[in-house]
Amino acid sequence: MVFYFKSEGYVIYVGIDKYENEELIKYGFPEDIWFHVDKHSSAHVYLRLPKGENIHAIPATVLEDCAQLVKANSITGNKINNINVVYTPWSNLKKTGDMDVGQVGFHKQREVLSVKVEKRSNEIVNRLNKTKEERMPDLQAEREERDRVEREAAKKVTREKKEKEKEEARQREKDAEIRNYSSLMTASNMRSNAEVHSDDSDDFM
Structure with missing residues (x-):
């Protein structure tokens, strides 16, 4: 079971x-983007960013929603004030065979950011809970579909790039032909009818 929430057009899931x-x-x-209460157990909260956005561009209100949701879903963190919520890109999560179920580490500590939550905001939590949906998704299938679409998009970009390169090559060849033709049509290479007739007369005599 996965719980989904909405925050200003963004999807948060837990x-x-x-x-x-x-x-x-x-x-x-x-x-x-993965969120968790620092130094306390809590739910793993994820924010799905639209393509092209990064962790530094998360709107402040959405960031606060995620932090409040993490706090509200932490047994210890929900009871105390002034906690820190850490967050990092999913790709920075590190999982090794000796870790407990649900436990993670980080590949690069410098990519882990933190936001302080002074106290629980029932207003925010209640607003988010009104958008809550419960689903049983096939997470593997969703990821495979996402990757398939990504591959198709990459192939399309590659095809378009090759077509553009071919068109540019054809245009260069055409421009080269025009330049060669123009060089043949210079004044030094041109002869008038009079010159032609004059040459013919001299030959005749």
Whole structure:
């Protein structure tokens, strides 16, 4: 079971337990941003960014929504004030065989950002809960479909690039032909009818 929320047009999703978190870790999208309460257990919250956006462009209100959702879904973090919520791109999550179920590390610590949450905002949590949807998605199939679309888009770009290169090559050849023709039509290479007749007379005599 995965819970989905909406925040200003963005999709936020949360696994129901640590076993679901394992699937989310495994089949997340490169566009996903992972959130977790720092130094306390909590749900794994993901924000799915539109293509072209990055972690530094997350709107402040959306960032706050994610942080509040993480806090509200942490047994310890929900009870105390002034907690830190860490977040990082999904691609920075590191999973090794010796880790417990649902546990993750990071490939690069410098890519882990943090936001402070002073206290729980019931207003924000209640607003998000009104958008809540429960689904049982096939996470693997969704990731495979995402990758398929990505590959097709990349192939299209490659095809268009090759066609553009061919067209530019054809245009260069055409321009070269025009330049060669123009060089043959210079005044020094041109002869008048009078010159032609004069040459013919001299030959005759």
